[in-house]
Amino acid sequence: MRVLDRKLLRDALRLWAQGIAIALVLASGVGTLILSMGVYQSLDETLRAYYERHRFGHVFASATRAPRTLLPAIRALDGVSSADARVSGAAILDLPDLAEPASAMLLGLPDDGTAGHAASRGLNRVYVKRGQLPEPGRGNQIAINAAFADANGLGPGDTVSAVVNGRRTQLKVSAVVLSPDTIYAIGPGDLIPDDRRFGVFWMPDSELRAVYDLEGAFNQLSVLLQHGADAAPVMEAVDRLLKPYGGTASYGRDNHPSHAFIDTELSELRGMMVVLPPVFLLVTAFLVHMILSRLIALEREQIGLLKAVGYGRWAIAAHYLKLVMIIAALGILLGTAVGAWLGYGLTALYTRFFHFPFLIFRLSPEVFLIATAVAVAATAGGALGAVLRVVRLKPVVAMSPPAPPVFRRGRILPPALAKLFSESTVMVTRHLLRTPARSLLTMVGVSFSVAVMITSMFGLDSVDRMIEVTFHQSERQHANISFHEPNTWRAVNAIQRLPGVLRAEPFRTVSARLHHGHRHRRVAVQGKPDGADLSRVLDTSLEPVDLPPTGIAISQKLAEVLHAGPGDAVRLETLGREQGMHDLKISKVIQGYIGLGAYMSLDALNRLLGEDRLVSGVNLMLDDNRLDAFYREVKATPSIHAISLIRRAMHRFRETIGENIGIMVTTFSTLGIVIAFGVCYNSARVQLSERARELASLRVLGFSRWEVSRILLKEMGFLALAGIPLGWLVGYWLAWLASRGMQSELYQVPFLVEPATFARATVVVLGAVILSGAIVWRRIRHLDLIRVLKTRE
């Protein structure tokens, strides 16, 4: 081995603790990059391939009853590659060992019997996991989605008891399948998939048509566009064609319930990709800069000697670069391993919610190469300044000891000011000011660790607030029941009489498009009775408000996207069964975190539609002690089209989040600790190295170990305590940025950071600071006085 390499190895072994502290920071950067980029890529590629192979549509629309004869016209539209129509419906299920009613979405399968085959011309083609796809005329055969099958232990040959369009039937499972339009399948009123309680059932379309009395017709349309075709003109044409048949506005993939959720996940991964790794890489560069500068300052004479005896400047520069590359290699290896491991974990977690025929985490060579490249760049970038100093160092200058630092009392801390503080505080301040860049960067480093934790964990606070407001102040109903078709008050009274119902409030829902100028959005307008107490509308200061007798109230987000405010005139284009155009004024802008909300008083809505007190469903408050009786009745009442157990959905959501909180807090606290420890420990070690002589002299003069240690520890504590509040600010700001990035028309995540989150971040960082302090303190205790005083500096 070359002698210089032997020196390298010895240096590396001597600096192992610092090297590892830095490698851990780098590993965090590499790990988060590999995790986010790798999972993103795996998910994105799988999604693309799945959509492609199974012909997931680009444009979707529904209608109340459209003739199948429209299909050729739709297929002939410019930019349309293929179009497929089917019937969809809903069923209430009675599962043997489940008290609550479950529900299912019913979807038609193409009648040609090719639904699952590669040759099928149908869209949203299913993937058959087990069994045989149902065929017409075999009698109530269905295919069920795999998640529901697994959650309920169902498979081909089993039967499910269901109420379909008011008729109780036994459905026979013939196949277990997946489909590209139900990757994320969420039941009515649910916040996350509840596979036990919600299933997707496929039946031959001809049978569904018979059930719903839709012979020769369809109520759901999917359109596949030609490559590169623009969706907007197709959507307009489809809307025009479907309008006479109760068409609701068509929508693209971005509003498709399954795709939109996956897309949200993808953008979260993208967000993680651009925020976390850069922070770690920046801190790595800073740490590398700090310890390499110190090492080179210490080895000035050795560098001069190497130059004097004929080593070229780049050979010496390479020597030091190799040292930091050892750190880089460690960081990359560790980061890749941890990133891949977390990637597998996260992907496995996804498969609980997203159902693909095949989804595995794949660490692709390009992701690995990118991570390696940025890690090497960050390390080398941090080393650059120090290495250039090596290159420029003149051998004669290097061989003579450096000039002592200029120390002018007045300039560093004015004596008048200094008098105000204790002697040791003055000393600490003076030393911190002597290397202002390092002090500042150390402080910033500590603040980053606080900020990383706040940014990563504030989401929990926001979700908590969203739930609190949505389910405890606004949507307080335990469940809601909806009818297949708008119904009269008689139906409300019938439900009021069900066992366990404490309170029932009707509501009316109309799908519509709200126009303001040239802007418009699809909305579901909700009509609420006066004095509604279960499902309340809140104003922007979260106070419940009554809906005015005229006009329409819209949520903040809707107001924002339509550029509309109170008093503005808007046009409401009602769709579906109740086609019409109505001019209205915006009466209020109200709070709402989920979706785009539009509300009217029930009477006003009925008047608008020219109807006489019709309702779409009922919100319910239930007696917890009589739930079983209530559920039994619901299962036995054929007129109930669908039921959402909103309370249960919320609890399940809370539980799932609760399960993940532990993992999240552990992961992000670890990342925070890694930065805080890496920064504080290295900074203290460099301080110790620079001031070992001074401290040793103090010891010789009779200062105790503790008194000597206190000087360094005080400096470290000072920087940490200054860095933490800065971290609160930076974290708050980053969290705000992140929350802006998370806003969509699907969710408006409220922005808030609870004091507990600040406190948690602070405690964790303080722990890391104290740990590095303890390690440095141990080193000071073992300071070899003689050796330190003997070395020339």
Place this chain on the structure above:
Amino acid sequence: MAETIFEVRGVTRVYHTGEVAVHALRGVDLDLYAGEMVVLLGPSGSGKSTLLNIIGGLDSPTDGDVRFRGRSLGGLDDGGLTRYRRDHVGFVFQFYNLMPGLTARENVALVTEISRQPMTPEAALAMVGLEHRMDHFPAQLSGGEQQRVAIARAIAKRPEVLLCDEPTGALDSHTGVRVLEALTRVNEELGTCTAIITHNVSIRQIAHRVFLFADGRVGEAEVNANRLRPDEVSW
């Protein structure tokens, strides 16, 4: 007369520190011959180290020229100077300047690894009488031993020139003699042109020629009629 290795002509060196200009060398002319041993004497600050550094290619003159075997050092860039130092020059410094992280053997190997026709580190250490201390780190060696390692390191590449800046400055007389013996031996056995800076006037007696420095200038060389062996020098 032996071959001329160095021709130093009109070399000046001015340091600018702040507003004051320090004239370390004010026009120095001298020649060094192959195989000779010279001693440079003079008061502190008279420019001895400065000249040695310029001859060794560690520093460049402000004005004037140094020719090594007829080739001007002034024409060399950093890479050229590095190669010149690597191939032709051996340095011994007053403060040894060993690499603390390397053993005696490794400190020597540091140089032999990049030389064209080196001796083995073991042979070089044997020449300075350190064959028993080869695997010690500098911190485990005495000052004199460290200086001898430095000499071994300088001679191991069989340089044509050996430049020693106060090699005995920090040593007692007994150890100093051992170091000088090592230098003399190398000079005799390898024919290395050796220049030694010293404050110890008696050491002048071991040289072929002696140069006296004063205030940045050098007088005529004095030729020693009777050279003494190092152990005959009264310290």
